[in-house]
Amino acid sequence: MEVKGEIYRVAGPVVTAIGLDAKMYDLCKVGNEELMGEVIQIVGGKTIIQVYEETGGVRPGEPCVTTGMSLAVELGPGLLSSIYDGVQRPLHVLLEKTGGFIGRGVTADGLDHEKLWEFKPIVKKGDHVAGGDVIGVVQETVNIEHKIMVPPDISGTVADIKSGNFTVVDTVCTLTDGTELQMMQRWPVRRPRPVKKKLTPTRPLVTGQRILDGLFPVAKGGTAAIPGPFGSGKTVTQQQLSKWSDTEIVVYIGCGERGNEMADVLWEFPELEDPQTGRPLMERTILVANTSNMPVAAREASVYTGMTLAEYYRDMGYDVSLMADSTSRWAEAMREISSRLEEMPGEEGYPAYLSARLAEFYERAGVAETLSGMEGSITAIGAVSPPGGDFSEPVTQNTLRIVKVFWALDAKLSQRRHFPAINWLNSYSLYKEGLNDWFTENVAPDFVPMRERAMDMLQTESELQEIVQLVGSDALPEEQQLLLEICRMIREIFLQQNAFHPIDTYSPFEKQYKIMSSIMKWGDAAMDALKSGIPSSEIIKMESKDELPKVKFEEDFDGSLNAVLAKMDKEFAALGGK
Ligand SMILES: Nc1ncnc2c1ncn2[C@@H]1O[C@H](COP(=O)(O)OP(=O)(O)O)[C@@H](O)[C@H]1O
Numbered sequence: 322m323e324v325k326g327e328i329y330r331v332a333g334p335v336v337t338a339i340g341l342d343a344k345m346y347d348l349c350k351v352g353n354e355e356l357m358g359e360v361i362q363i364v365g366g367k368t369i370i371q372v373y374e375e376t377g378g379v380r381p382g383e384p385c386v387t388t389g390m391s392l393a394v395e396l397g398p399g400l401l402s403s404i405y406d407g408v409q410r411p412l413h414v415l416l417e418k419t420g421g422f423i424g425r426g427v428t429a430d431g432l433d434h435e436k437l438w439e440f441k442p443i444v445k446k447g448d449h450v451a452g453g454d455v456i457g458v459v460q461e462t463v464n465i466e467h468k469i470m471v472p473p474d475i476s477g478t479v480a481d482i483k484s485g486n487f488t489v490v491d492t493v494c495t496l497t498d499g500t501e502l503q504m505m506q507r508w509p510v511r512r513p514r515p516v517k518k519k520l521t522p523t524r525p526l527v528t529g530q531r532i533l534d535g536l537f538p539v540a541k542g543g544t545a546a547i548p549g550p551f552g553s554g555k556t557v558t559q560q561q562l563s564k565w566s567d568t569e570i571v572v573y574i575g576c577g578e579r580g581n582e583m584a585d586v587l588w589e590f591p592e593l594e595d596p597q598t599g600r601p602l603m604e605r606t607i608l609v610a611n612t613s614n615m616p617v618a619a620r621e622a623s624v625y626t627g628m629t630l631a632e633y634y635r636d637m638g639y640d641v642s643l644m645a646d647s648t649s650r651w652a653e654a655m656r657e658i659s660s661r662l663e664e665m666p667g668e669e670g671y672p673a674y675l676s677a678r679l680a681e682f683y684e685r686a687g688v689a690e691t692l693s694g695m696e697g698s699i700t701a702i703g704a705v706s707p708p709g710g711d712f713s714e715p716v717t718q719n720t721l722r723i724v725k726v727f728w729a730l731d732a733k734l735s736q737r738r739h740f741p742a743i744n745w746l747n748s749y750s751l752y753k754e755g756l757n758d759w760f761t762e763n764v765a766p767d768f769v770p771m772r773e774r775a776m777d778m779l780q781t782e783s784e785l786q787e788i789v790q791l792v793g794s795d796a797l798p799e800e801q802q803l804l805l806e807i808c809r810m811i812r813e814i815f816l817q818q819n820a821f822h823p824i825d826t827y828s829p830f831e832k833q834y835k836i837m838s839s840i841m842k843w844g845d846a847a848m849d850a851l852k853s854g855i856p857s858s859e860i861i862k863m864e865s866k867d868e869l870p871k872v873k874f875e876e877d878f879d880g881s882l883n884a885v886l887a888k889m890d891k892e893f894a895a896l897g898g899k
């Protein structure tokens with residue numbers, strides 16, 4: 322029920338109202354323009370509201386109304402391909418109504434309420450249905466079948482079920498108690514959608530990015546953070562993950578980053594092709610865009626909105642990947658709102674609840690058995706933008722404690738144009754061991770030991786490099802000089818991967834494995850040659866070794882690799898040795 326109060330004070334995105342009888346997180350219409358806001362604090366007779374739209378010009382004395390409902394999204398066919406703002410208003414509707422993306426007081430449905438969808442029932446009269454059960458399907462895009470589910474808190478016996486073309490607000494199913502079900506359901510964004518139980522992740526998210534899959538894999542249903550300074554590759558990495566990961570659905574949240582970066586995503590994504598199906602990538606993607614010029618309070622809404630959309634598709638039994646770029650901008654919004662509330666600041670001015678909020682967000686990821694017994698997953702990947710790239714700051718540190726994979730971007734690497742600029746020495750994946758069986762069965766029996774060997778070598782390289790800097794590499798024993806050469810190959814051939822090269826941009830596991838084993842093959846043969854008395858300077862001169870880096874860019878990867886490997890055998894044979 323609507324209760325009408327009055328604005329008492331306006332401080333940026335935070336508005337205080339009096340005369341309201343509100344609950345926490347109630348949605349409010351603020352001021353004459355009915356701006357959208359959410360109750361975030363109630364003190365005495367005062368209700369404090371964070372407003373998701375610009376509050377410029379809003380004055381004390383203007384009306385303020387609570388709706389008695391909390392911020393919720395519309396869930397149903399038509400979500401895929403959509404581009405929304407932080408409160409699920411389609412950007413194209415904002416554009417039509419106001420000529421810009423930051424129109425005020427515009428209400429717009431998240432779903433098109435007029436479009437007809439062909440509903441195919443899969444339950445019949447007399448069937449008992451409960452929350453999460455699929456009552457019918459709609460072909461939402463060419464490749465994604467949208468499952469129409471009973472809302473989590475409803476159950477009963479089907480009295481009537483329809484078949485044919487309907488809008489998302491038409492009743493398609495009636496239960497014997499009179500409950501009417503539509504294809505659309507609403508869900509409050511702050512409340513996680515329920516599942517039967519969470520399961521342990523056992524499969525990797527296959528990303529086609531060698532350093533991610535090969536050295537620091539994230540599990541499907543896992544959590545990962547990509548921290549890095551400006552320009553180090555957070556957005557490119559998340560875009561690569563969106564394009565190439567083997568999930569059925571992608572939710573991409575652009576949160577508080579500059580408009581032009583988001584524009585790249587907005588203009589580029591619709592052009593992209595889904596490598597799994599050849600269809601437009603947007604057909605399995607939902608974009609939620611809250612750029613830096615949009616109101617800060619809506620950043621938080623954008624994160625929850627995106628997560629709720631992801632949960633909804635997980636509930637259909639899909640694997641969903643969710644990108645948030647950048648969680649730091651969300652944290653900064655929390656800091657701003659908190660300081661307006663004059664709360665006791667925690668570290669660096671962030672509120673004390675920063676870590677709890679981040680944890681709640683990542684906890685909504687996971688592999689789950691859905692209410693109806695299907696298996697779905699959400700893999701959550703958050704970019705973190707620490708000022709100056711300093712990982713000791715609170716957002717990075719708090720995120721580190723929560724997520725299980727840390728892909729640490731490094732400004733030194735990006736300056737050297739080593740991309741992806743992920744530092745292999747301080748990145749890690751806590752899923753690695755748990756996924757070993759999968760790698761052994763699905764990639765190669767020796768993939769895991771080979772990966773560990775490469776990691777050890779890179780570790781040794783970093784230690785040797787300190788010596789090299791002091792005395793030069795000539796002072797090292799020949800064996801170590803060769804080791805440095807192998808590590809250079811691991812870095813330049815395996816780890817470096819050009820997101821913008823048509824072939825190199827995606828590397829299937831088989832190719833990853835062949836690249837790594839070719840490097841190791843050269844390395845082992847080189848060490849043998851050294852032992853049999855051939856000087857390292859001779860071994861390093863080998864032509865085939867210098868041809869190996871080019872192979873990953875070739876259309877005919879296997880053909881060129883085999884040619885290089887054959888040449889390598891010949892060259893080693895020609896070196897002779899004892
Ligand atoms: N994997 C990659 N391959 C090639 N270039 C990359 C890669 N990752 C990053 N870059 C380069 O770095 C630039 C900055 O990356 P970006 O993702 O926008 O940084 P951030 O989001 O961290 O500020 C890109 O425009 C691109 O030129």
Ligand SMILES: [Mg+2]
Nearest residue numbers: 555556578582
């Ligand atoms: Mg970026």
